[in-house]
Amino acid sequence: MQKLIIEGGYPLTGTIRISGAKNAVLKLMAAALLGKGKFVIRDVPAIKDVYTMIGVLTALGVKAELTDSVLTLEVDQITGEAPTDLVQEMRASIQVMGPLLARLGWVKIAKPGGCAIGDRPIDLHLRNLERLGAVIEEEHGFITARCSRLIGQEISLDFPSVGATENLMMAATLAKGKTVIYNAAREPEIVDIQNFLNQMGAKIYGAGTSVIVIEGIDEKHLGGAEYTVIPDRIEAGTYLLAAAITRGNITLENVNPQHIQVLLSKLTETNSRLSIGLNKITLESGRIIQPANIITLPYPGFATDLQPQFMSLVTLANGSSVIKETVYSRRFGHVEELRRMGADIQLDTNSAIVRGVKQLSGAAVRAMDLRAGAALVIAGLAAHGTTEITGVEHIMRGYERLVEKLQGVGAKINLVSEEGN
Numbered sequence: 001m002q003k004l005i006i007e008g009g010y011p012l013t014g015t016i017r018i019s020g021a022k023n024a025v026l027k028l029m030a031a032a033l034l035g036k037g038k039f040v041i042r043d044v045p046a047i048k049d050v051y052t053m054i055g056v057l058t059a060l061g062v063k064a065e066l067t068d069s070v071l072t073l074e075v076d077q078i079t080g081e082a083p084t085d086l087v088q089e090m091r092a093s094i095q096v097m098g099p100l101l102a103r104l105g106w107v108k109i110a111k112p113g114g115c116a117i118g119d120r121p122i123d124l125h126l127r128n129l130e131r132l133g134a135v136i137e138e139e140h141g142f143i144t145a146r147c148s149r150l151i152g153q154e155i156s157l158d159f160p161s162v163g164a165t166e167n168l169m170m171a172a173t174l175a176k177g178k179t180v181i182y183n184a185a186r187e188p189e190i191v192d193i194q195n196f197l198n199q200m201g202a203k204i205y206g207a208g209t210s211v212i213v214i215e216g217i218d219e220k221h222l223g224g225a226e227y228t229v230i231p232d233r234i235e236a237g238t239y240l241l242a243a244a245i246t247r248g249n250i251t252l253e254n255v256n257p258q259h260i261q262v263l264l265s266k267l268t269e270t271n272s273r274l275s276i277g278l279n280k281i282t283l284e285s286g287r288i289i290q291p292a293n294i295i296t297l298p299y300p301g302f303a304t305d306l307q308p309q310f311m312s313l314v315t316l317a318n319g320s321s322v323i324k325e326t327v328y329s330r331r332f333g334h335v336e337e338l339r340r341m342g343a344d345i346q347l348d349t350n351s352a353i354v355r356g357v358k359q360l361s362g363a364a365v366r367a368m369d370l371r372a373g374a375a376l377v378i379a380g381l382a383a384h385g386t387t388e389i390t391g392v393e394h395i396m397r398g399y400e401r402l403v404e405k406l407q408g409v410g411a412k413i414n415l416v417s418e419e420g421n
Contacts, residue, residue, distance in 0.1 A: 037224030098171030
């Protein structure tokens with residue numbers, strides 16, 4: 001077991017290069033199951049979730065190697081039964097379902113795990129795969145799906161679910177005929193999946209809008225591809241918020257500002273000054289943090305994955321902020337931990353009223369999930385005294401070289417064993 005030790009009160013100053021997007025690369029890895037041949041994916045972060053997905057793919061019959069941010073996959077003969085232990089570690093593993101079903105005609109998978117941040121039912125995935133012709137059975141915690149061949153359909157999602165959109169896109173690439181997904185999720189990671197699949201030989205257009213069209217191809221599988229993952233917009237937002245709360249001045253490189261436009265607007269509202277280039281952002285924080293209200297929404301709205309980190313920032317604002325969470329029902333697990341550090345936060349159903357305080361104090365806190373952990377790191381960087389964060393395994397799922405990157409811009413942060421060795 002490990003923990004993070006943070007000595008707060010040091011402004012972040014310097015440059016950070018943003019890694020490839022976790023939420024894109026995991027899905028590109030799943031998409032490779034639709035193909036045969038060699039896949040080279042560049043700018044892949046060396047994080048726990050990526051290694052978990054490598055384990056899933058390896059168990060399915062894929063040869064995988066990650067070296068210096070380059071992931072090489074060799075796909076030939078594969079099986080449709082995913083490993084239970086790894087699937088239950090990570091929710092993104094459900095994304096192998098669509099590709100395996102489309103290519104092999106069958107798949108067996110355990111119900112997936114992941115962060116406990118609220119209801120994230122997979123019924124949208126299953127119900128709409130049935131619309132494409134799959135026969136699905138659920139028994140003893142496992143899902144089995146079979147089909148002779150999927151058939152293209154017009155599908156309207158009840159909610160613009162990212163996971164369901166991605167699974168349907170991948171499944172429909174080998175379906176007979178045309179599939180149209182209405183009310184599709186619009187996240188940049190979905191555009192990345194479309195571009196990757198098209199490079200493999202698929203025929204997809206419309207990603208980034210609410211209507212995605214997939215022209216199914218007659219081949220039994222797609223080909224190999226080389227691809228570079230988009231930058232991680234959530235990592236970028238996390239470091240910008242860390243700089244703002246510490247009254248720092250940092251530059252992010254390898255970042256797409258268009259992917260975090262709402263956050264950039266809110267940072268300006270809280271009194272940070274921004275200089276924005278094509279793939280670079282420089283933030284100079286103001287001496288006084290001003291309050292700001294946010295409502296989490298599907299993209300292009302304010303990302304739920306940045307809500308906990310933004311809450312940390314406004315705990316030190318000169319006034320009160322209201323944060324409304326509309327995406328996940330239990331995404332306030334960080335609130336009690338921030339209170340331990342002196343934050344003044346009142347919860348009301350799916351909203352939090354944050355009254356800014358003059359100072360946070362270091363404390364022993366626990367990360368309950370990935371983004372809640374990032375919020376505690378941000379708070380610890382600004383707090384007076386020493387903060388100890390346990391539950392580090394959650395944080396390491398999603399941030400490559402977190403400690404080294406923060407140390408590189410002046411943070412006093414170390415990862416140690418809980419025994420202190």
